[in-house]
Amino acid sequence: MEKGQFFVAGINYKKTDAAIRGDFAINPDQYSSILSNAAKLGLKELFVLSTCNRTEIYGLAPDADTLIHLLCEVTVGDAETFLQLCYIKKDAAALEHIFSVGAGLDSQILGDYEIVGQMKLAVKFAKEKGMIGSFMERLFNTVLQSSKQIKNETALSGGTISVSFAAIQFIREQLADTSNKKIVLLGTGKIGRNTCKNLVDYLDTRNITLINRTEERAIELAAGMSLMHANWNELETEVHHADIVIVATNAEKPVLNTVNVKSDRPKILIDLSIPNNIEPSLAQQPGIVLANVDDLSRINDQTIRKRRAEVPRALAIIKHHMQEFMVWSSQRRHVPVLKAVKQKLHDMHSCGLFLTSRRASEDINTEAIQKVVNNVAVKMRNRHQPGCYYIEAINDFMTSSH
Numbered sequence: 001m002e003k004g005q006f007f008v009a010g011i012n013y014k015k016t017d018a019a020i021r022g023d024f025a026i027n028p029d030q031y032s033s034i035l036s037n038a039a040k041l042g043l044k045e046l047f048v049l050s051t052c053n054r055t056e057i058y059g060l061a062p063d064a065d066t067l068i069h070l071l072c073e074v075t076v077g078d079a080e081t082f083l084q085l086c087y088i089k090k091d092a093a094a095l096e097h098i099f100s101v102g103a104g105l106d107s108q109i110l111g112d113y114e115i116v117g118q119m120k121l122a123v124k125f126a127k128e129k130g131m132i133g134s135f136m137e138r139l140f141n142t143v144l145q146s147s148k149q150i151k152n153e154t155a156l157s158g159g160t161i162s163v164s165f166a167a168i169q170f171i172r173e174q175l176a177d178t179s180n181k182k183i184v185l186l187g188t189g190k191i192g193r194n195t196c197k198n199l200v201d202y203l204d205t206r207n208i209t210l211i212n213r214t215e216e217r218a219i220e221l222a223a224g225m226s227l228m229h230a231n232w233n234e235l236e237t238e239v240h241h242a243d244i245v246i247v248a249t250n251a252e253k254p255v256l257n258t259v260n261v262k263s264d265r266p267k268i269l270i271d272l273s274i275p276n277n278i279e280p281s282l283a284q285q286p287g288i289v290l291a292n293v294d295d296l297s298r299i300n301d302q303t304i305r306k307r308r309a310e311v312p313r314a315l316a317i318i319k320h321h322m323q324e325f326m327v328w329s330s331q332r333r334h335v336p337v338l339k340a341v342k343q344k345l346h347d348m349h350s351c352g353l354f355l356t357s358r359r360a361s362e363d364i365n366t367e368a369i370q371k372v373v374n375n376v377a378v379k380m381r382n383r384h385q386p387g388c389y390y391i392e393a394i395n396d397f398m399t400s401s402h
Contacts, residue, residue: 006135007064008094009071010049010056011086013108018052018292020085022275023077026050027252028125030074035129038070045136046070047126049101051118052163052274052293053108058098060135064088095139095325099318102143103150104157108297109166111157111307116147135332139325146321153317156310159303164195166296167246167270168202174268174289175244178203184230184238186255187248188212188221191272195248200225209238213249236260248272254279263287270296 011024026034026048038046038059046059048071055075057067068086072079089097097106102119104111123140126132132140151157171178183203185196188210199208209228212218222229230238239245239256240263249255250273257279261269266287271278276292283290 005060005091006058006094007061007067007088007090008056008058008097009064009068009082009086009088010054011082012054012056012106013294013297015085018271018274018276018294019280020077020081021052021055024050024055024071024075024082025274026055026071026075031125032129033074034070035126035131037073038131039129041066041070043070044131045133046131047122047136049119049122051115052272054101054106056101058094058136060133064090092326095322096318098139099143099146099322102147103314103318104147105311105314105318108293109161109163110304111310112162113147113151113157114162116144119143135329138328142321142325146318149317149321150314154310154313156307156314158306158310161301161303161307162194163272163293163296164191164248165198165202167195167272167291168198169301170270170291170296171203171244171268178205178244181205181207181243182241183208183244183246184211184242185209185246185248186211186235186277187250187273188217189248189250192248193221195246195272196221196225196227199246200227209242211235211238239263242267244268244270246270246272247277249277251277253277256282258282258285261285261288272296 011021013021031048031050034048034057035046043059043061043066046057046061046067049056049058055071057071059067061067068079068082068088072082075082100106102116104113104115107115119140123132123136126136175181183199183205185192185199185208188196192210192212196208196210200206206225206227209230210218210222211230211232211234213232215229215231218229221227235255239261243266245256245267247256247270252275255277256269258281261267261282263285264287267289269278269282269288269290271290271292274293278290278292280290280292282288
C-alpha cells in the first residue's frame with residue numbers, strides 16, 4: 001500500500017442526525033452509478049457502506065476529494081454539507097477505522113454485529129461490478145477474520161441489544177402493560193423480522209399485525225409466528241386502530257405522515273428506517289410519542305457496560321490482524337523491485353561473458369536465483385534502502401556462483 005492511496009471518507013451518527021444521514025443514504029441504483037463513474041475515472045478498488053448509522057466510501061484513490069465527489073454527485077445531500085460533517089482518514093488511520101467498524105466498535109450501539117453482514121453485501125456489490133481487486137479483497141477478508149475472532153473470543157457482542165431490541169425497551173419505558181395493546185409492524189425485511197421476534201419474545205404478545213408492500217412476505221412471517229397480517233392498502237385503517245406502530249420499511253420518503261395518521265387516541269410511533277419513513281412533524285400531534293434510531297440508541301444499561309469492558313481485548317485482536325495485513329501490503333509494494341532483480345539475475349546467468357568468466361554451469365539455476373531474491377525480500381522488509389538491492393543481489397549471486 002503506497003502512502004496516501006487508501007482513503008475512507010464518511011459521515012456517521014456521531015456528528016449527524018437521522019435526517020442528514022438520510023440525505024446521504026445510498027440505494028442500489030446510486031451505488032451502481034458511483035462504481036460506474038469511478039471506473040471512468042480510472043479507479044479500480046472502491047466500495048460504499050451505507051447503513052442507518054453511516055455512509056462511508058472506501059477506496060484506493062489519488063485523494064479523498066475524488067471519493068467524496070463520486071459519492072455526493074449521486075446523493076440528495078451535497079459535497080459542501082458532507083465536507084462540513086465528514087471524517088477523512090488515510091493510510092494507517094483508514095485501516096484502523098475499517099477494522100473498528102467491522103468489529104462493531106464504531107457502531108451506535110457498541111458491539112452491534114449486524115454491521116459485518118452489511119459490509120459483506122457492500123463489498124459483494126462492488127466486486128460484482130469489478131471494483132474489488134487484490135488489495136480490497138485481502139483487506140476485507142482480514143477485517144472479517146478479525147471481527148470473527150472478536151465475536152468468538154470476547155463478549156463485545158454479548159447480551160441482547162440492538163436497535164430492534166432498543167425499540168422493545170422504549171415501549172416498556174412508555175407503557176407498564178402492553179398485553180392489551182394493538183401493535184402494527186410495517187416492513188418484514190431483516191430488521192422487521194428481528195423486531196417482530198423481539199416483540200413476541202419480550203413483550204409476550206401476539207396482538208401484532210404485519211404489513212409489507214410484498215404481501216407474501218408478511219403472510220409467510222405471520223403464519224410462522226401465529227400473528228395477523230394486513231394488505232398494504234389497509235395501512236391507514238390498521239394504523240388508526242393501533243396503539244403502537246413500528247416502521248421498518250426501506251422507502252425513500254415517509255410512509256406515515258400527517259395525511260394518513262390522524263387519531264384521537266395516544267400512539268407510540270417508532271421509526272427504524274433511514275431515511276426517516278415516519279414524518280418527524282407527527283411528533284407535534286397531541287398524544288403521539290415518536291422515536292427514531294437516534295433516540296433508541298441512547299441507552300445505557302448493564303449490557304453496554306459489560307461490552308465496554310471488552311474493548312481493550314477487541315483492540316488487541318485488531319492490532320494483530322492489522323499488522324498482519326500491513327506486512328502483506330508492504331511485501332506487495334516490493335513485488336515490482338523483486339521481479340526486476342529476478343529478471344536481472346536471469347539475464348546475467350544467460351549472458352555468455354558471465355558464463356565464461358565464472359565457473360557457472362547448469363547447476364547455477366533458477367533455484368539459486370530464487371534464493372538470492374528471497375534474501376533480498378527479507379532485507380527489504382527490515383530496511384528501507386531500495387537503491388542498494390540490485391548491487392547486493394548481484395554480489396550475492398556472484399558469490400554463490402563460485
